[in-house]
Amino acid sequence: MPATLTTQSEVDVLIIGAGPAGLMTANALANARVNVRIIDKRAAQVTAGQADGISPRTIEVFQSYGIGERLLREGCQVHLAAFYNPGPNGGIIRTGRAPDVTAPTARYPFELALHQAGIESIFLDSMKNLGVEVERSTVPTKIELSSDEALLNDPQSYPVRVTLDHLETTEGPTTEVVKAKYVLGADGAHSWVRRAFDISMDGEQSDFIWGVLDMVPDTDFPDIRNKALIHSNNGSCLLVPREEDRIRIYMQLSDKQVLNPETGRVDKDRMGPPQLLEVAQKSLHPFKLEPLNEINWWTLYIIGQRVASKYSINNRVFIAGDACHTHSPKAGQGMNASMNDAHNLAWKLAFVLRGWSGMELLSTYESERRKYAQDLIAFDKQFSTMFSGKPKTEQDLDGVSHEEFMGAFQTFGGFTSGIGVHYSPSVAVKNTHQALASKLVIGERVPPQVFVRAADAWPFELQDLLPSDFKFKLLVFTGDHNVPAQQARVRAFAEGLEKPGSFYTRYAPPGTGGKGAVVQNRFEVITIWDGKKEEVNYLDIPAVLRPHWTNVLIDDVDCTGKMGGNGYDYFGISPDGAVVVVRPDGYVGTIAPLYAIDGIEGYFAAFMQASA
Template sequence: MPTALTKESDVDVLIVGAGPAGLMCAMALARAGVNVRIIDQRPAKVAAGQADGIQPRIVEVFQSYGFADRLFKEAVQVHMAAFYNPGPNGGIERTGRAPDVTAPTARWAFEMALHQGGIEQIFLDSMASNGVEVERPMIPTAIQLSQDESVLKDPKSHPVKVVLKDLGAPEGSLDTEVVHAKFLVGCDGAHSWVRRQFGITMEGEQTDYIWGVLDLIPDTDFPDIRNRCAVHSHNGSCMIIPREGDLVRLYVQLADKDVLDAKGRVDKSRVGPETIMEVANKSLYPYKMSTSHPIDWWTLYIIGQRVANQYSVHDRVLIAGDACHTHSPKAGQGMNASMNDTHNLAWKLTHVLRGWADLSILKTYEFERRKYAQDLIMFDKKFAALFSGKPRTDDSDDGVSHEEFLEAFQTFGLFTSGIGVHYQPSAIVDDRHSSYASKLNVGQRLPPQVFIRAADSQPVQIHDLCPSDTRFKVLVFTGDTTNQLQLKNVKALAEEMQKPEHFYERFGHGNSSAVFELLAISSADKMISNYTDAPTFFRSHWSKFLLDDEDMYKRAGGGGYDAYGVDPNGAIVVVRPDGYVGTVAPLGGLEYLDNYFASFMVPSS
């Protein structure tokens, strides 16, 4: 038997775990042309069940990567929520209906749902088009991070040494490999091996709520079966979430005695899908639900709400997704938060690896995403308690009333939709001049807005002009360019911006248009504006000069300056590569922008 030599290799980023967080990370890095590998211990992707709704912000993020259309083809949309409470006749009755999400500025103001395998396939297809595949089944067996400060501070070093074992390797063949990575991202789930290797602890507790979940195609007379329903009854709580095709997901609360073994652990052998159906039917009385189809998927869980005490080890080993936060699935946040973690991380890694950004930018990953997870868990606890609590009735005054529940549902809706996520000031979020675009929240995602192209009056959604392509978007709101005085200012700005001392050239690394996307937006009237009047610097292509005006049939566009609160004399808005407003400056505020970028970017050499 021949002795296998040890295989060794280098990689820029190694991702451990190919769930939603890992796949989002691998997809985004692969698109950016980063040298990346991703491994997973499972021999194949998830087939059915698992994961929850797709929140409005994630649909926007998917769109920014160019594949929201897949969701519109494959996922179900959930527009309405219905609330049921105990009625006078012993059964439940509907106490109200409301929008399923509270997200008035969302580009798509509804929730979607698609089974996790479907979501993973979208990522896998995109990765394949960039030549990246998940290596599976493969696990890391040892990991070591250099302790040498000078190595850790050199962005070109490979300080992470990982031993990988190929579980699919034929007997007797070489099945281990030593990989030297510049960065390692642990997306390996709630029981994260990566997290445990570095002794990162999870903070928070497990609750006492035990839930049964199942997917079914229902036969029922329940009139809200295609809406998201929160049902409080004297016989327990139950949640209904519509899924793809005719499927529906049921969440029912189970009694401890039904599911726990002698040691207080969930024992799946003690209950079955029939139990869950039986409990659901009790909650839903006087309505009835049955199914004539096989049950696709079901499970039991205890809600655990925990956040890792750190997300990063020396900014070289980072964890994301369930590896650093776990939630109540009913809030529909786990998968969304996980994908948003690595959406936040991927462009920062890319900028560091290209030599554009300083390593320190990676500190903002933990700063921004850990805060979000903590807020999320605070909400999650409140929501889970309200949901699992007894309903208020004439007999029980201390229960949860419909009004109380609805208020919580809506107050937190903006947050859970992902739309309201607000990153606090840091090197990459600077709000000191926010008054120049007073209705934009620096640190929040740029709200959608339709403008028209000056050259051809075609309406365009600003989100579609700000894709996740790793570039900073510099939106120059020029004011009214048919006003000759204003046009003179704009021409002066164009001239100044091209000078080597200012950010566009200074941090452009010899190819400014690869680092920055420059769009100009005039408040001129389309009927008299000539796009040829704008300085050529602001129309490197004719499609890049926009107007804040309605399209020819007044069906879209207009009111963008007002919606963003942009000063009529203009402003410059910097949108981060992940779609969040990084900073706002007055039209003449080039020096301020120079300083903003200097705080985290590396000047061209």
């Protein structure tokens, strides 16, 4: 033990690593007012390069935390993808352009490019407003998880001990022993937390080598501001436009190009900016490509396609992001997968820490996100093989044709956009009554749709009414109010909610008697009515279904006729109505008919608990 001051402390959640996964978690938990700390060994924020594009689903998630506007203001949008293949004269020619995002329900139908420092700053500023800052120059040196069952089973105990070295304090280096309820290792591909618990990485043994260049180009290439997938006889490369007139070029390299034959290690003298530029230039021939000024950033990296064998130890120590999954940069998924791991975990931690849920909810983090990572790797392999494979030519009929490649690009659209993510049944996903809202797929995120507020005809995007505020939303589709049988169903549901002992009253925190107060806590009722703005009277809805006048929507176009309308059709809502339970992360948890509140009852009973 070093001769330094050692302090002790307690914290609910300790996050190790302040990259995108760690910051996303910290920001989410800060929003939930969870007692959280986040440390990073680096002395300062990354300032250039790194990170991939931001997918349409990730933009939706940012928006749900109230930080989407800034992301959209600062990022560079990528709408179109251009495909190049070998032409008759040796150089490349364009074989087509197609939308870069092919997911039809994407609210933001584009990818965004923003440098990692830009993304991190959005989180840092948001967290700072909530009183949480990254503790830098702080290195974890030891982590222990108690094996005491009683401790492990008590969600409020502190079974994890982490020793931290603070390298740059005013008193010189200090050591701190932190007792934590939960720890998250968001410490990257070489995760210290993962290794400390000997979690293996499953998958391919072999690694691929990638080169990356950022520059402002001087070029006559007509797709320099689109995503360009270039399949040439001189190697494949991927061009992605970035902020401030920059572009990024990804090139897959061979061992021969990069490794020193004597040492077997990456040799930066063999492959630096001039050599990377030459690789790109050869691939782009006959188009010109030169940096207008200097190369802004470059890197080489070696990466395999692997997934961690588990995502948690006893639901006390978790890993997220690159610590769990590594893959190629081609589909631009790395950072998105990481931030969505965090988004999935954060509300579950908050619920358990608030005493609202048992620890079984935490198990769904691994089941939901590890499955996704496995799918991601499978996708990555297929896509990478196609992309790196030889182009099909008259001489080489075994190569990949443009049509095959375009087909794959579009097929995988739901995947690369993040929109198609589907969580399987678990305590948090109960697959019943799907037919009552056939297009609100249980286990998938709620697609965007504009509804109009009943009281004032103000159009709202439904996703904006489902913020990441750590509440379950009950979307009560009441159907057509003019049908008397339907009015009776709605009344029955409203009475069911209000009944003493219903889930809605039972999970009320003690001491918050009033109905309004209950509603503010775990649930938010949003009533969506099949009515016309010229006719409806929002006061006709039973009071429990309109905790505030703003909570009643109608399925109608707005006053211009240009927004909204046909939401019942679009969501496949039964004329009998439906209650759709949306999880705090925006995914459909279950669906129930208006007449059978028991279905919802059972869903919540599987993991929710009344406060102590």
